Amino acid sequence: xxxxxxxxxxxxxxxxxxxxxxxxxxxxxxxxxxxxxxxxxxxxxxxxxxxxxxxxxxxxxxxxxxxxxxxxxxxxxxxxxxxxxxxxxxxxxxxxxxxxxxxxxxxxxxxxxxxxxxxxxxxxxxxxxxxxxxxxxxxxxxxxxxxxxxxxxxxxxxxxxxxxxxxxxxxxxxxxxxxxxxxxxxxxxxxxxxxxxxx
Amino acid sequence: xxxxxxxxxxxxxxxxxxxxxxxxxxxxxxxxxxxxxxxxxxxxxxxxxxxxxxxxxxxxxxxxxxxxxxxxxxxxxxxxxxxxxxxxxxxxxxxxxxxxxxx
Numbered sequence: 006x007x008x009x010x011x012x013x014x015x016x017x018x019x020x021x022x023x024x025x026x027x028x029x030x031x032x033x034x035x036x037x038x039x040x041x042x043x044x045x046x047x048x049x050x051x052x053x054x055x056x057x058x059x060x061x062x063x064x065x066x067x068x069x070x071x072x073x074x075x076x077x078x079x080x081x082x083x084x085x086x087x088x089x090x091x092x093x094x095x096x097x098x099x100x101x102x103x104x105x106x107x108x109x110x111x112x113x114x115x116x117x118x119x120x121x122x123x124x125x126x127x128x129x130x131x132x133x134x135x136x137x138x139x140x141x142x143x144x145x146x147x148x149x150x151x152x153x154x155x156x157x158x159x160x161x162x163x164x165x166x167x168x169x170x171x172x173x174x175x176x177x178x179x180x181x182x183x184x185x186x187x188x189x190x191x192x193x194x195x196x197x198x199x200x201x202x203x204x
Numbered sequence: 205x206x207x208x209x210x211x212x213x214x215x216x217x218x219x220x221x222x223x224x225x226x227x228x229x230x231x232x233x234x235x236x237x238x239x240x241x242x243x244x245x246x247x248x249x250x251x252x253x254x255x256x257x258x259x260x261x262x263x264x265x266x267x268x269x270x271x272x273x274x275x276x277x278x279x280x281x282x283x284x285x286x287x288x289x290x291x292x293x294x295x296x297x298x299x300x301x302x303x304x305x306x307x
Contacts, residue, residue: 007302008299008302011295011298011299011302012299014217014219014222014295015292015295015296015299017219017222017223018222018223018226018292021223021226021227021242021243022226022227022229022230024227024242025226025227025230025231025234025242026230028238028242029230029231079231079232082238083234083235083236083237083238084227084231084233084234084235084238085231085232085233085234086231086232
């Protein structure tokens, strides 16, 4: 075996892996769904406690919806992805958010402690990005999560005085999620159309 | 069977079987029709390669009836996933060694 043969075999395996991963997962739905919930949370939840209550219900429910969608889509296409993992990840995230809220309130007193109120939502969203990056083995999503965490750290360091800044950060997260989801959906459709034409 | 000079597993190294195991390693299971389309194979060709992988204990076949239609689901076994991981690692090592040698 020579270098070209080994490269060819690895390249072929990588191409097949990309196609299978794209067919087995439906990443656009979690992004659009959780992006919409993120935007809704800015309008509905005024306090951190309300925000947590909203996500404790919406998170697992969203995970369940995504899991069912992924399962049905997988059976239809003939390739079953990790549908149960979405539900498990959503529940784990909610538990993580709850534990973070409890620990923070125990340390600094009360749910409306400044740091948690201002940056808690963005941290939960960043954790969501990380979970989906892991589920999909997607470096681009992991990069988004890291960028978001970096922006939270910068915001926490600068501590902008205007309360609207926090809401703006959450809105930015929501819009970024929805835009990424729509982008992935469009890209996925293009791949399918191109594959059909080539066939 | 292991290749005497490269240490590659001939069962996995064959291009189509490498493709089948790669697809299955990314998923819980895939059906016969999906594998046939994704890897651009004929029914007979895919059946033959699945038989080789099945005999080696690398894949499991599950035949079901869904809406009066027979459907064959294929999944990778633990051994199959390990064999694929070993194959990819061997190819990378080989590439490193050969690449270093040709420099």
